[in-house]
Amino acid sequence: MTDITGPPATGVVVAQPGRSGELTPWRLLLRRPTFLAGAAILLFWVVCAIFGGAIAPHDPLAQQLLATNIRPSAAHWFGTDQLGRDVFSRVIAGARDILVISLLATTIGTVLGTAIGLVMGYLGGVADILIGRLVEAVLALPLVIVAFLFVVALGASPLVITVVVGFVFTPIIARTVRSAVLVEAQLDYLSSARLLGEKSPYIMFTEILPNVVPTILVEFTVRLGYAIFTVAVLSFLGFGVQQPTPDWGGDIAANYVTLGAGYWWQTLFPALAIASLVIAINLVTDSVEQVLAS
Amino acid sequence: MATYLAKRIGLALVTLWIISLIVFFAGQVLPGDPGRAILGNLAAESSVRALDHQLGVDRPLLTQYWTWLTGLLHGNFGMSTQFRLPVEPFLRAALVNSLKLAVLAFVIVVPLGILGGVLAALSYGHMTDRVISVTGLSFATVPEFVSGIVVIVIFAVGLKLLPVSAAAGPGASPLSQLQHLILPAIPLILILFGYIARMARAGTIEALNSDYARTATLKGLKRSVVIRRHVLRNALLPTITVIATQTGYLIGGLVVVETLFNYQGIGNLIYKAAGTKDFPMLEAGVLLIGVVYLVATLIADVLSTLLNPRLRLGNSG
Numbered sequence: 272m273t274d275i276t277g278p279p280a281t282g283v284v285v286a287q288p289g290r291s292g293e294l295t296p297w298r299l300l301l302r303r304p305t306f307l308a309g310a311a312i313l314l315f316w317v318v319c320a321i322f323g324g325a326i327a328p329h330d331p332l333a334q335q336l337l338a339t340n341i342r343p344s345a346a347h348w349f350g351t352d353q354l355g356r357d358v359f360s361r362v363i364a365g366a367r368d369i370l371v372i373s374l375l376a377t378t379i380g381t382v383l384g385t386a387i388g389l390v391m392g393y394l395g396g397v398a399d400i401l402i403g404r405l406v407e408a409v410l411a412l413p414l415v416i417v418a419f420l421f422v423v424a425l426g427a428s429p430l431v432i433t434v435v436v437g438f439v440f441t442p443i444i445a446r447t448v449r450s451a452v453l454v455e456a457q458l459d460y461l462s463s464a465r466l467l468g469e470k471s472p473y474i475m476f477t478e479i480l481p482n483v484v485p486t487i488l489v490e491f492t493v494r495l496g497y498a499i500f501t502v503a504v505l506s507f508l509g510f511g512v513q514q515p516t517p518d519w520g521g522d523i524a525a526n527y528v529t530l531g532a533g534y535w536w537q538t539l540f541p542a543l544a545i546a547s548l549v550i551a552i553n554l555v556t557d558s559v560e561q562v563l564a565s
Numbered sequence: 566m567a568t569y570l571a572k573r574i575g576l577a578l579v580t581l582w583i584i585s586l587i588v589f590f591a592g593q594v595l596p597g598d599p600g601r602a603i604l605g606n607l608a609a610e611s612s613v614r615a616l617d618h619q620l621g622v623d624r625p626l627l628t629q630y631w632t633w634l635t636g637l638l639h640g641n642f643g644m645s646t647q648f649r650l651p652v653e654p655f656l657r658a659a660l661v662n663s664l665k666l667a668v669l670a671f672v673i674v675v676p677l678g679i680l681g682g683v684l685a686a687l688s689y690g691h692m693t694d695r696v697i698s699v700t701g702l703s704f705a706t707v708p709e710f711v712s713g714i715v716v717i718v719i720f721a722v723g724l725k726l727l728p729v730s731a732a733a734g735p736g737a738s739p740l741s742q743l744q745h746l747i748l749p750a751i752p753l754i755l756i757l758f759g760y761i762a763r764m765a766r767a768g769t770i771e772a773l774n775s776d777y778a779r780t781a782t783l784k785g786l787k788r789s790v791v792i793r794r795h796v797l798r799n800a801l802l803p804t805i806t807v808i809a810t811q812t813g814y815l816i817g818g819l820v821v822v823e824t825l826f827n828y829q830g831i832g833n834l835i836y837k838a839a840g841t842k843d844f845p846m847l848e849a850g851v852l853l854i855g856v857v858y859l860v861a862t863l864i865a866d867v868l869s870t871l872l873n874p875r876l877r878l879g880n881s882g
Contacts (some may be wrong), residue, residue, distance in 0.1 A: 305699060317857040373577065373827070407576075408583035411858050413817020416851055420591040423839040423847065499706050504821055507710045510834065523714060542714040549706040557702060 299562045309554025312547050319366040326547055327360035331517045332528055340534050350536035352526055358537060361517040368512045369519060369548070370427060371500035376433045379500075380440025381491050387441065388448025389475045395454060398440040399449075406442040413483050414439060414497065415504050427510040436501050438493050445485075455479050492556040503545050518543050573866055577859045582732035584855040585637070588848045590631050637852070643845030647838070652849045653735050655834060660853065663830035669746050670753040670815070675704050675808060678758045679801065684767025686800075689770055689790070705759025709821045714753045743814060749826040757811055764807040768800035775799070802869055809865030816854045 300306050324331060329347075335355035344348040349358035391399045409417060421435045455461065456479075464474050505511050508519025514525055519541040526537035603716040604613055617623045621730065638779030674783055685697040704712070719726045729746050772778060781791045827833070831850060838846035 276789045332833045402580060404583055408587060411580055411584060411855050413814055415817040415820060416854060420851055424591045463613055496706050500706060503708050520581050523710065530717055530722060538714045539718050542711040550703045553703055553706045560739050
């Protein structure tokens with residue numbers, strides 16, 4: 272925080288008001304080492320997710336039954352698993368599903384949550400109270416358990432996980448949007464709009480929505496981190512992407528029984544992949560929040 | 566105070582009721598035909614219908630919900646379909662095991678988290694602050710099974726210091742039990758550390774910038790006295806509330822940690838019930854988690870009211 276408000280920068284802005292555009296949020300972000308580190312890791316995994324099997328040195332699905340449980344070596348950087356599949360290739364290809372599912376789930380939650388939050392905050396009344404209680408109840412149960420309950424009832428598949436995580440996020444995002452809308456609702460431009468005789472949907476989506484976009488953006492990145500967390504956990508518990516499709520959580524679940532036998536590379540590398548992805552998202556989120564707050 | 570307490574308990578009961586609706590909906594309505602699920606695809610339609618009738622799932626939903634709810638209120642949590650035994654003894658044994666693990670994690674993480682948060686606040690904006698805040702929050706976002714794998718690889722596989730499994734044999738000494746619980750506690754500690762440290766940091770920063778802290782400094786008190794007597798006492802209040810709300814999360818984390826370390830706690834029980842479609846066990850377990858969470862937040866609310874004179878003597882009570 273202190274590094275961006277140093278005397279030289281403010282001096283320039285004060286002396287030449289015309290150049291104040293230099294300190295756009297984007298430029299502030301690019302000055303933060305934590306943001307750059309997070310964005311670089313994130314970019315790496317996005318590239319892996321897009322190209323997947325094309326850049327992996329081996330076929331992630333190819334089993335070599337004569338080369339099972341091989342330690343990390345020059346031929347197999349991260350070793351091979353119980354079926355002789357190349358762990359490095361599976362880690363690279365495994366980036367795709369977790370990123371796609373988490374992004375889709377967060378988008379579902381953000382779109383629905385924003386719509387509900389706008390209605391709750393602007394119209395208030397019975398809808399506000401009812402949804403408020405529902406949010407409270409959902410929050411009283413750990414996120415993973417709620418998701419878990421519905422995934423068990425509906426069956427395990429990537430689609431079910433996406434929808435369930437999206438729905439679980441909806442009330443949480445709705446609550447954040449609602450409080451942002453409540454702040455906006457007291458401002459003059461809204462009374463003016465009402466006096467002009469604008470209809471409620473127009474006011475909500477055209478007047479208020481653009482003003483709460485920063486809040487929604489921050490909430491989206493925060494939720495994306497949680498989505499990856501939840502999706503990884505559900506995959507590990509066996510409710511996500513099913514084997515043999517490469518998937519970090521699923522691969523850990525399939526191989527962690529061999530930890531006792533000392534085959535640590537089969538689980539450690541997918542685990543580090545998940546850790547690097549969530550930490551990267553967290554670094555980006557933290558920087559965005561700090562820049563918007565300053 | 567009494568009115569406040571009554572209102573607070575009332576709200577908790579409403580929340581609990583909504584949770585029961587969610588659980589009932591997910592557990593009884595969504596799975597479709599329980600008789601078909603138990604007997605399989607090849608069973609005759611007549612025997613499926615007979616079993617449905619025996620289980621009572623062919624009655625109207627409201628009747629089913631009412632029977633289920635009144636049963637719960639009478640302490641009847643239902644019969645486990647996998648063990649064909651009442652659910653309650655299983656829940657009780659699992660809850661005791663989970664409590665052991667949770668208490669161990671809490672005993673370690675609460676002082677550590679508060680210490681980390683206060684240290685960060687005292688060096689606000691400097692390197693120490695950034696390091697503690699960023700590492701704390703990073704750890705808080707890493708799923709438990711991921712950090713669990715890393716600590717297993719380091720301490721159990723690499724250094725061979727601690728056992729991989731959390732379950733000590735039957736009749737194991739408390740010391741041996743503790744030894745088995747250390748590794749599973751670490752993932753929980755890592756996640757909780759970030760949240761507790763963040764709250765302690767925010768509370769301390771606010772107290773440091775307050776008028777009373779400035780007054781204490783201006784009247785010539787030493788910095789250590791100001792911090793100990795004026796800042797910390799006020800800073801730690803909100804932290805208590807956060808610690809209590811984290812119990813809910815903690816139980817979610819237990820599902821994963823207990824599965825990874827094969828520990829017979831409530832999380833593992835729910836997970837296994839889910840795997841065998843044992844819905845009575847699953848529902849009772851999830852509901853129990855909701856109750857534990859609501860009781861914990863209630864205690865935290867009451868505690869922070871009692872500790873804070875402004876709330877205690879305010880017009881609210």
